[in-house]
Amino acid sequence: MKIVTICGAGIGSSGILKVNAERVLKRLDLEADVVAADIGSVKTAAADAQVILTSPEFVDAIGQTYADVIVIENYFDTDELTRKLEAALG
Amino acid sequence: MPLPPLPESAVVLDATAADWRAAVTLVGEALAASGAATPAYGGEMVRMIEEHGPYVVIAPGLALAHARPGPEVRADGLAVVTLATPIEFGHPYNDPVRVVLGLAITRGGDHLGAVAAVANVFNDSDAVEQLATAATVQDVRRIMGADR
Numbered sequence: 618m619k620i621v622t623i624c625g626a627g628i629g630s631s632g633i634l635k636v637n638a639e640r641v642l643k644r645l646d647l648e649a650d651v652v653a654a655d656i657g658s659v660k661t662a663a664a665d666a667q668v669i670l671t672s673p674e675f676v677d678a679i680g681q682t683y684a685d686v687i688v689i690e691n692y693f694d695t696d697e698l699t700r701k702l703e704a705a706l707g
Numbered sequence: 708m709p710l711p712p713l714p715e716s717a718v719v720l721d722a723t724a725a726d727w728r729a730a731v732t733l734v735g736e737a738l739a740a741s742g743a744a745t746p747a748y749g750g751e752m753v754r755m756i757e758e759h760g761p762y763v764v765i766a767p768g769l770a771l772a773h774a775r776p777g778p779e780v781r782a783d784g785l786a787v788v789t790l791a792t793p794i795e796f797g798h799p800y801n802d803p804v805r806v807v808l809g810l811a812i813t814r815g816g817d818h819l820g821a822v823a824a825v826a827n828v829f830n831d832s833d834a835v836e837q838l839a840t841a842a843t844v845q846d847v848r849r850i851m852g853a854d855r
Contacts, residue, residue, distance in 0.1 A: 624759075624762060625755045625758065625759035625762060625763075626755060626773060626774060626775045627775075628773065628775070628776070628810075628812055628818045628822070629763070629771055629773035629810050629812075629818075629822060630762060630763060630765050630771055630773075632818055632819050632821075632822035632823075633765060633771070633822050633825065633826050635819065635822075636819065636822060636823040636826045637826055637830065640830075653819070655775075656759065671762075672760075672762035672765070673762075673799050673800075674759055674760035674761065674762040675759070675762065678759075690800040690801065691765070691766045691767060691800070691801065692765040692766055692826075693765070693766045693769075693826065693829040693830050693831065693832075694766070694831065695830060695831055696831070
């Protein structure tokens with residue numbers, strides 16, 4: 618399974634989402650590749666992804682995709698991440 | 708996973724900013740003061756938000772301003788600006804912002820190690836509240852776990 622985290626620069630906020638998503642996946646005992654990417658490369662980065670994690674600002678720019686687009690409100694709230702990842706993957 | 712350097716020169720307490728641009732500009736100036744970035748980096752961080760919206764407000768009260776690695780970045784570095792009056796960035800969930808972090812990462816920098824260290828500070832904690840009410844630069848560096 619592949620999860621892509623998206624932000625404007627591909628570092629910083631998408632990196633934080635990647636790190637925290639990996640922590641949550643480990644806790645849930647789920648295996649996935651988590652890749653941080655910038656919005657400009659979302660089409661290639663997310664072409665084979667099942668889940669995209671991002672902020673509300675990028676939903677429109679991500680556009681049509683086969684992946685589940687999950688909006689994260691508080692990047693540091695691992696309970697929110699756990700809840701939303703469980704719902705998407707469960 | 709080391710936190711990027713956060714020297715005293717990169718911390719500004721109780722700053723006054725008229726709007727989000729001014730707040731991000733202040734954190735850019737703090738990164739320039741510490742030597743992590745050139746003065747132009749602040750403008751790059753503002754441009755990222757103009758282009759993509761206030762997505763840098765990644766948690767209630769907290770903005771993580773950053774731009775891409777580029778010629779404006781001199782060294783990996785972090786800056787912290789606390790705001791005397793909270794500022795609206797226009798984020799749907801996490802406004803108003805009380806603490807602005809500035810992050811500069813060089814192209815060769817271990818950015819995932821750096822952001823993991825930032826995540827460690829803020830995950831499931833009241834670090835934003837502690838930073839917003841920090842009385843001294845030393846308090847800010849202690850809350851952030853800065854050793855450089």
